[in-house]
Amino acid sequence: MMPPLPKLPYSGRMARLKVDMTIEQCIAKASHVFDGECEFAPISGTGWVACWIRADALAGRTVQAGEGQRAHPFLVRFARRAKPKNDKYLDHLELEEKRFLFLGLDASTVDDVLEAAGVGGQVVSPRVDVDRLVHDLVSPPSALVWPDPAQVPPEERGGRPYLIGSIYAGIEGYGRNMRSASFFGDDLAEAKLFKRILGRLSAYRVGVRDPAKEKEILSISGKGEVSLQTYRGKEHLAAIDLFTQFMRLNGMIDWKEIPQ
Numbered sequence: 001m002m003p004p005l006p007k008l009p010y011s012g013r014m015a016r017l018k019v020d021m022t023i024e025q026c027i028a029k030a031s032h033v034f035d036g037e038c039e040f041a042p043i044s045g046t047g048w049v050a051c052w053i054r055a056d057a058l059a060g061r062t063v064q065a066g067e068g069q070r071a072h073p074f075l076v077r078f079a080r081r082a083k084p085k086n087d088k089y090l091d092h093l094e095l096e097e098k099r100f101l102f103l104g105l106d107a108s109t110v111d112d113v114l115e116a117a118g119v120g121g122q123v124v125s126p127r128v129d130v131d132r133l134v135h136d137l138v139s140p141p142s143a144l145v146w147p148d149p150a151q152v153p154p155e156e157r158g159g160r161p162y163l164i165g166s167i168y169a170g171i172e173g174y175g176r177n178m179r180s181a182s183f184f185g186d187d188l189a190e191a192k193l194f195k196r197i198l199g200r201l202s203a204y205r206v207g208v209r210d211p212a213k214e215k216e217i218l219s220i221s222g223k224g225e226v227s228l229q230t231y232r233g234k235e236h237l238a239a240i241d242l243f244t245q246f247m248r249l250n251g252m253i254d255w256k257e258i259p260q
Helices: 024-034 107-116 130-138 190-200 236-249
Strands: 010-017 037-042 048-054 070-077 098-102 163-171 180-184 201-209 218-220 227-230
Touching: 010 070, 010 107, 024 037, 024 048, 024 070, 024 107, 024 218, 070 107, 070 236, 098 107, 098 227, 130 163, 130 190, 130 201, 163 190, 163 218, 218 236
Parallel strands: none
Antiparallel strands: 010 098, 010 227, 037 048, 048 070, 070 098, 163 180, 163 201, 201 218, 218 227
16 A cells, blocks of 8 residues: 655646547556556545556656655546446547646656657647736636636625736846746735736746635646645645636636647
């Protein structure tokens, strides 16, 4: 029995496979390529799975995973059919079932697993409208769909659905000597300097925080790259699911593949 996943920073990506495989099948295949083994354990009460890969050939940071054992921990979120035939996937998977969120202690380790599974060139990253997300969190439009709208009726909504804790952005209007900027704070939408120059920013990565608990949820880039400052357990996973649902409901995630 594997221990709970360590509460450490994680990073990786949100993506979709172009082949009829699930991310779970890819991870299992990669572990064999690395001459190692992997173990999956559903995180009860969530749609997430904890994964451990024990493989000396896989680069990246490892943690203690039992007496005298070290392994690579991963957080995996992927779609399953409600009632798969014989508890197995069919030969043809729907697009939704090929989408996943795959996080490890190193983003490079996540990429190495995908490469070892032979799908490194068969992965599509979504386009996340980070710039629109930032503007909508600073000044929420009336049409904005809030997270979990059934539990937060319109009359009880106050302020903004999420706080902005960090932003990485390109900046216009200051010449070649100042092309980009980074901002960090408890709630950047309330910072006068930030609001004053918002019109000249083009955000490409944003970190969001829970307005009730004032804790970081995740940081996401325009290419679906995701990182967690520190994984905090089941409650954190629920918050991530709610935020990704919020982005989907508001059309901020585009899965259309860009023609090469």
